[in-house]
Amino acid sequence: DSGVTQTPKHLITATGQRVTLRCSPRSGDLSVYWYQQSLDQGLQFLIQYYNGEERAKGNILERFSAQQFPDLHSELNLSSLELGDSALYFCASSADGTAQETQYFGPGTRLLVL
């Protein structure tokens, strides 16, 4: 158990809908990362937050947004969903968000868009 929790574990929805994925980092970690894992793209970085502020952005679509709240939990919002958004979404956390640190991954949310 990494100490990172993600809800829900599974999500099935229809095209055009909007969903929210939630992540709670390990106790004491200030940085949260979101990654998408799909068969065709592999593991792709989406976005990083540090202590409530956006720090880095990766291959995140404009239909996707995220935020980190004062209690440090984070939410990833996916809207106008398309079939191609079906994937496993991971949240990871680290203490200070620096390059040498280990990122601890949650169990993921499996999203299926029908």
Add this chain to the structure above:
Amino acid sequence: GNSVTQMEGPVTLSEEAFLTINCTYTATGYPSLFWYVQYPGEGLQLLLKATKADDKGSNKGFEATYRKETTSFHLEKGSVQVSDSAVYFCALSDRNDYKLSFGAGTTVTVRA
């Protein structure tokens, strides 16, 4: 930009065989290197890491040495077990780009 290339799988081995998974990288700075493992139906777990050249990371019988001259971080284990069946990801991050850049993953199956 940063990138990681790792050997394609799948790799199928017998128990007690020697495992090696090749990983090479391209980075603009001085990266930290990681091996993560993903067991079926689970998230990613850190297996080992190395943060500077010539460092050796080790854990659970796995080893990898950070080779700056060959830009490599190959994963090895001398005697695999059925429980080592998983997908292995090589990854890097550097001080200019804190995110993890992952290789494509190598699926390893160990048969009894």
